Amino acid sequence: MRRRLVLTACLSAVLGATLLSACSGGAGSSSDSITLYSGQHVQTTQALVAAFEKKTGITVNARYDDEDVLADQIVTEGSHSPADVLFTENSPPLEYLASKGLLSTIDASTLANTPAEYNSTDGKWVGISARVSVMVYNTSLLKPRQLPTSVMQLADPAWKGKLGIAGGETDFQPIVTSVARRYGDAAALKWLEALKANAGGHNYPDNETVTDEVNRGQVAIGIINQYYWYRERAQIGASAMHSAIAHFAPRDVGYVLNVSGAGVLKSSTHQEQAQRFVAFLNSAQGQEIIARGDSFEYPIASGVTTAKPETPFDRLQPNPITLSELGTGAEAIKLLQEAQLL
Numbered sequence: 001m002r003r004r005l006v007l008t009a010c011l012s013a014v015l016g017a018t019l020l021s022a023c024s025g026g027a028g029s030s031s032d033s034i035t036l037y038s039g040q041h042v043q044t045t046q047a048l049v050a051a052f053e054k055k056t057g058i059t060v061n062a063r064y065d066d067e068d069v070l071a072d073q074i075v076t077e078g079s080h081s082p083a084d085v086l087f088t089e090n091s092p093p094l095e096y097l098a099s100k101g102l103l104s105t106i107d108a109s110t111l112a113n114t115p116a117e118y119n120s121t122d123g124k125w126v127g128i129s130a131r132v133s134v135m136v137y138n139t140s141l142l143k144p145r146q147l148p149t150s151v152m153q154l155a156d157p158a159w160k161g162k163l164g165i166a167g168g169e170t171d172f173q174p175i176v177t178s179v180a181r182r183y184g185d186a187a188a189l190k191w192l193e194a195l196k197a198n199a200g201g202h203n204y205p206d207n208e209t210v211t212d213e214v215n216r217g218q219v220a221i222g223i224i225n226q227y228y229w230y231r232e233r234a235q236i237g238a239s240a241m242h243s244a245i246a247h248f249a250p251r252d253v254g255y256v257l258n259v260s261g262a263g264v265l266k267s268s269t270h271q272e273q274a275q276r277f278v279a280f281l282n283s284a285q286g287q288e289i290i291a292r293g294d295s296f297e298y299p300i301a302s303g304v305t306t307a308k309p310e311t312p313f314d315r316l317q318p319n320p321i322t323l324s325e326l327g328t329g330a331e332a333i334k335l336l337q338e339a340q341l342l
Contacts (some may be wrong), residue, residue: 038063044293048289051289066170067093075096089260090259091259091326096328104266106120110126118259119261124263128262136210136215152254166224167195167203199219211224298310
């Protein structure tokens with residue numbers, strides 16, 4: 001997630017947190033409120049927060065920013081952080097905080113709702129939803145038979161001027177790690193440098209821009225997570241779509257499953273309430289909100305499946321890289337900086 005926040009939502013969250021902390025009685029009392037740092041999409045988070053507040057009477061004061069910014073902020077704040085819960089789009093920021101010893105262990109009953117492969121191996125955070133990286137292409141500029149089968153092929157000079165990327169997006173980091181784990185850092189850096197050259201001036205700030213620019217024909221192809229395309233279609237209508245998405249070949253390094261997760265801060269003075277919020281996220285009710293909402297993410301817990309017309313989750317064939325192997329994102333960040341994409 002990068003620079004996609006709705007400013008009014010952010011201001012409302014900050015002002016709301018200030019006002020609620022000054023109020024007493026009902027769900028707004030300090031013993032019945034938590035502070036959520038959310039790097040997830042505002043729409044997704046707001047729907048989940050509203051349902052949780054209605055069910056429990058616990059107020060959630062949400063602060064929104066890029067997940068990497070929030071993780072760094074928590075490290076800086078240390079034991080004085082006001083955050084009770086961190087909710088992210090990707091697993092590396094949570095792994096980063098866990099490596100710093102800043103996360104509590106998630107309740108075993110909550111962890112049990114999500115398949116173990118989508119949770120932290122040491123129980124410090126729990127998986128909530130998932131997305132998968134895909135190609136988005138302009139259907140007037142490219143035909144399916146012309147698409148690459150591997151993300152590595154996008155480094156070919158034949159794609160110069162045709163490629164759009166969002167190199168600064170945290171969503172892009174798992175793909176970089178996936179490439180580095182299979183081919184090594186030197187090959188990954190060379191690949192990134194070639195992508196940068198091919199993209200030229202089409203290195204965009206976020207995946208929404210990549211999706212929109214491909215749809216408008218400014219570039220022929222881009223790399224995004226699948227839900228950005230579905231969201232654009234929902235926003236502008238099917239008749240205005242001039243693009244489509246396609247998966248890379250099964251188990252390709254560019255075909256990466258990204259897991260959104262949540263963790264409770266060890267410094268939280270509202271451990272019980274924070275654990276209840278995280279438990280709600282992967283409960284059947286929370287997962288149904290994700291399944292039926294406009295986030296177009298895949299619910300991965302409590303046996304809930306998406307109600308949206310997407311490729312079924314059980315038919316995806318991503319690279320079998322584990323969340324532990326994706327790590328903290330440090331390796332990807334280093335490579336992106338060397339390639340001058342960060």
